[in-house]
Amino acid sequence: MSVEREISPRTIERLSLYRRLLLPHHEGEDSYIFSHDLAELAGVTATQVRRDFMQLGCMGVPRTGYRIGELLSGISGILDAPAGQRAALVGVGHLGAALLNHFSGRWRWLHIHAAFDRDPDKAGSVIHGCHCFPMSELSTLIRERKIDLGIITVPRDHAQEVANQLIEAGVQGLLNFAPIRLRHGDDIYVENVDLTSAFETVAYFARCRRPSLFISESHRGFPSLDDRKLRGDDVKS
Amino acid sequence: MSVEREISPRTIERLSLYRRLLLPHHEGEDSYIFSHDLAELAGVTATQVRRDFMQLGCMGVPRTGYRIGELLSGISGILDAPAGQRAALVGVGHLGAALLNHFSGRWRWLHIHAAFDRDPDKAGSVIHGCHCFPMSELSTLIRERKIDLGIITVPRDHAQEVANQLIEAGVQGLLNFAPIRLRHGDDIYVENVDLTSAFETVAYFARCRRPSLFISESHRGFPSLDDRKLRGDDVKS
DNA sequence: GAGTGTGAAGGCCTTCACAGCT
DNA sequence: AGCTGTGAAGGCCTTCACACTC
Numbered sequence: 342m343s344v345e346r347e348i349s350p351r352t353i354e355r356l357s358l359y360r361r362l363l364l365p366h367h368e369g370e371d372s373y374i375f376s377h378d379l380a381e382l383a384g385v386t387a388t389q390v391r392r393d394f395m396q397l398g399c400m401g402v403p404r405t406g407y408r409i410g411e412l413l414s415g416i417s418g419i420l421d422a423p424a425g426q427r428a429a430l431v432g433v434g435h436l437g438a439a440l441l442n443h444f445s446g447r448w449r450w451l452h453i454h455a456a457f458d459r460d461p462d463k464a465g466s467v468i469h470g471c472h473c474f475p476m477s478e479l480s481t482l483i484r485e486r487k488i489d490l491g492i493i494t495v496p497r498d499h500a501q502e503v504a505n506q507l508i509e510a511g512v513q514g515l516l517n518f519a520p521i522r523l524r525h526g527d528d529i530y531v532e533n534v535d536l537t538s539a540f541e542t543v544a545y546f547a548r549c550r551r552p553s554l555f556i557s558e559s560h561r562g563f564p565s566l567d568d569r570k571l572r573g574d575d576v577k578s
Numbered sequence: 579m580s581v582e583r584e585i586s587p588r589t590i591e592r593l594s595l596y597r598r599l600l601l602p603h604h605e606g607e608d609s610y611i612f613s614h615d616l617a618e619l620a621g622v623t624a625t626q627v628r629r630d631f632m633q634l635g636c637m638g639v640p641r642t643g644y645r646i647g648e649l650l651s652g653i654s655g656i657l658d659a660p661a662g663q664r665a666a667l668v669g670v671g672h673l674g675a676a677l678l679n680h681f682s683g684r685w686r687w688l689h690i691h692a693a694f695d696r697d698p699d700k701a702g703s704v705i706h707g708c709h710c711f712p713m714s715e716l717s718t719l720i721r722e723r724k725i726d727l728g729i730i731t732v733p734r735d736h737a738q739e740v741a742n743q744l745i746e747a748g749v750q751g752l753l754n755f756a757p758i759r760l761r762h763g764d765d766i767y768v769e770n771v772d773l774t775s776a777f778e779t780v781a782y783f784a785r786c787r788r789p790s791l792f793i794s795e796s797h798r799g800f801p802s803l804d805d806r807k808l809r810g811d812d813v814k815s
Numbered sequence: 816g817a818g819t820g821t822g823a824a825g826g827c828c829t830t831c832a833c834a835g836c837t
Numbered sequence: 838a839g840c841t842g843t844g845a846a847g848g849c850c851t852t853c854a855c856a857c858t859c
Contacts, residue, residue, distance in 0.1 A: 514784025547751025
């Protein structure tokens with residue numbers, strides 16, 4: 342039985358990335374790749390790549406590299422559920438619709454099976470290939486169709502309630518785009534995609550790269566209109 | 579308050595979260611909050627919250643808590659650029675448009691100032707309050723309007739090229755939604771929002787919570803016959 | 816007693832360094 | 838030589854434990 346140790350979240354994310362990066366390089370059974378080449382593509386170190394593959398049980402060959410087909414099959418063995426997994430998306434606003442479009446028909450083993458929205462006008466419609474249902478049918482459908490995962494793209498104030506309904510109906514995992522942290526039991530895995538944090542984080546660290554702007558006393562008020570130097574042309578790889 | 583050491587990414591993300599969670603609780607100058615209450619909201623430990631606030635230089639008072647106004651102002655002192663920061667979004671597909679909608683007019687110190695798209699039909703239009711320009715004007719506008727940040731929501735195969743253009747034009751930070759890792763110099767900060775990884779990660783860990791489904795025939799390295807074919811992966815915004 | 820501030824310890828992840836294989 | 842596999846070391850982050858304050 343393959344119930345080994347749970348692989349760390351970071352590694353899982355990289356495996357998902359490696360798979361995407363490897364697919365275009367998989368031309369025939371005899372395609373190989375070196376750890377340092379994949380590392381370059383993935384923006385990590387070669388050692389990191391080798392360690393990740395160790396966990397897969399995939400071995401490389403010195404001066405030859407790793408067989409790509411073996412890597413892909415190893416990664417699929419970890420990431421893809423043998424019986425497949427189904428997700429439901431709740432909240433078909435702009436972001437929800439974009440995700441439906443983004444994920445629609447992309448994978449065979451993992452896909453968004455149904456969408457739900459509070460707006461009765463959306464119920465009954467098909468959005469990017471996904472049927473949209475009214476909230477009243479959420480519990481029933483999730484149970485009947487054995488949906489495992491929930492994607493939450495509703496406004497902040499409804500997120501917790503929606504999460505409760507999804508959990509109550511039996512999902513084991515949530516992908517949460519609402520700007521809060523959901524309360525939930527330990528038996529549920531929740532991944533937060535916090536767009537606001539991401540945006541503000543980029544802004545902060547981008548600023549840190551420019552020492553000149555980073556020294557500030559009393560951030561209130563508008564300093565000089567132009568104390569920034571656009572030192573462009575620093576493009577190198 | 580001037581900033582000495584660069585604060586860790588994790589802490590920055592939490593500060594952004596704390597701020598959002600605190601805002602609704604800020605009623606008047608005399609509102610206070612305990613570390614364990616904020617911890618509950620943020621889904622972290624109370625110790626973690628106190629450590630984060632240590633870095634802000636915000637002190638709490640035993641049996642009283644932290645003054646919310648002071649926290650908010652401390653967080654703003656770290657996160658918000660005194661002179662403001664501007665972002666440009668490239669790739670006004672479904673996801674790009676959703677982000678424009680999501681971020682439009684939300685903050686005073688950080689906002690999306692312009693959008694760009696390859697499609698000439700989109701150029702000239704206003705999408706969720708944001709002007710859309712053709713790609714040919716990207717360099718000029720970024721330089722002229724002193725745009726600091728780039729948000730990339732173009733398909734995979736154009737992402738690196740767009741990143742190069744943005745960097746060339748002088749942005750210091752990138753928020754990348756394309757499913758690859760961008761090559762860039764050390765003077766650029768890049769934050770990847772990897773929707774596919776997030777989805778697959780939730781699927782994996784949700785599965786781990788249910789031992790019954792997790793027992794599968796060993797995939798262990800060698801290509802099995804239940805060979806699953808994956809489709810290519812690509813951001814279709 | 817109830818909460819905070821913080822040194823010390825712990826845990827997780829990444830990198831180093833180097834042995835071993837081709 | 839060139840590249841992999843991996844113990845050991847390092848670094849970052851989080852948690853523990855407890856002194857301290859109101």
